[in-house]
Amino acid sequence: MSARKSTGDAGQGDGRGRRLVLRGVLLAVIAFVVLGFVASGCSKVSTAPDEVRLHYAGGPFEAIKFEKCISPSSGATYLGPGDTSYSYPFGQRTFDFSGSPDAESKPIRIVSKDNVEMEVAGSATFTLNTSCQTLRRFHEKIGLKYGAYFGGSESSDGWRRMLNFYFKQPLDRAMDAASQEFEWKKLFNDPDAKQQWEQRVGQLARQFIRETAGEDYFCQPNYGGSGDCGDVVLTIQKPEPPQTLIDALAAEQAAKQQNLAQQQINTKVKTELESIQDLVRVLGPQGAILWKAIQDGRVQVVPVPQGGAINITPQSR
Structure with missing residues (x-):
């Protein structure tokens, strides 16, 4: 009886040992998975007033799919393991x-x-x-x-x-x-x-x-x-x-202004000549010269009594 009992106790002890080993292995696997989960981990994002985000769910072992849009000025939004978000300007x-x-x-x-x-x-x-x-x-x-x-x-x-x-x-x-x-x-x-x-x-x-x-x-x-x-x-x-064309255009405009000024000078000279010709026709050449001298202040006209003598003295210039 004692021998059989001893043998049974040994079998039970081996069974408990195997269960403990299996439990340890299972705990190790769970710990490994949990650590992997934590490592790949959750994350959180928030958005600024000038920002909008797109949230995509998925990870290494599942298809990536669109989840939602995260509006501007949103508080913390949690993303799952493997999830991604993309920020765009608002x-x-x-x-x-x-x-x-x-x-x-x-x-x-x-x-x-x-x-x-x-x-x-x-x-x-x-x-x-x-x-x-x-x-x-x-x-x-x-x-x-x-x-x-x-x-x-x-x-x-x-x-x-x-x-x-x-x-x-x-x-x-x-x-x-x-x-x-x-x-x-x-x-x-x-x-x-x-x-x-x-x-x-x-x-x-x-x-x-x-x-x-x-x-x-x-x-x-x-x-x-x-x-x-x-x-x-x-x-x-x-x-x-190009700057060369700008310079050429400026020179062209300057030439036009000079030409316009010369035309005005020519017009003035022509007007003066026509005026002199009119004086010659009315006063004769000598009279026109005298009139011009008087107009220019080169001859002084002095009134004299009737029958008196007169001397004309040109002014020195």
Whole structure:
């Protein structure tokens, strides 16, 4: 009896040992999973007043899918393990092509009707369409391609590259097309021609921007997310020709002014000659000379009594 009991106790002890080992392994696996969860961990994001975010759920072992938009000025939003969010600007933004150090682009080059190359500086003011589903389409079609979202390592470069493609190229096309209708002097010097050119550029630019983007992603500066998207607002400076042409135009204007002045001098001389001819016809040559001398103050007229003598003495000058 004691031998059998002893053998049974040993079996029970082995069973308990195996269960303890299995429990330890299970706890280790759970701990490993928990640590992995924590490592890949949850995160939280919040948005500034000029920012909107797109939240995508998913991780290494599941498909990534769109979750929701996070509105401006939102408090902490928790993202699950593997989730991502992408930040985009909310409110007015500008594509600056003035060529200044912080501008997105250099001035745009155009060619006039008479084949003169000119430079145009300016800006395009707009609001990114942050209506949730529209912004999602923009992100998936354009934003991801260029890395145009903010907060990442390539946010500034990506946003700039995106604007250069979706703004600069349409603007370049629009300005070139409109400039073929005007000569360079009119674009540079004629306010009416410049106004017509600006209107034409505006029409073509808005058309080409929409065509390039494929949808109304870029709206008028005060767009609030509902209703008509509106048009991008363009501010463009007077086209500038090469400095050599500006100098030549200035010389041409100076010559015109000199010619006008000479014409006025000639007119005055002609009038004076005609006046002298009239005096000669009336007074004779000597009388005309005397009249002219009196008018110029070179001869003094002294009244004398009737029958008296008179001496005429020219004044020394």
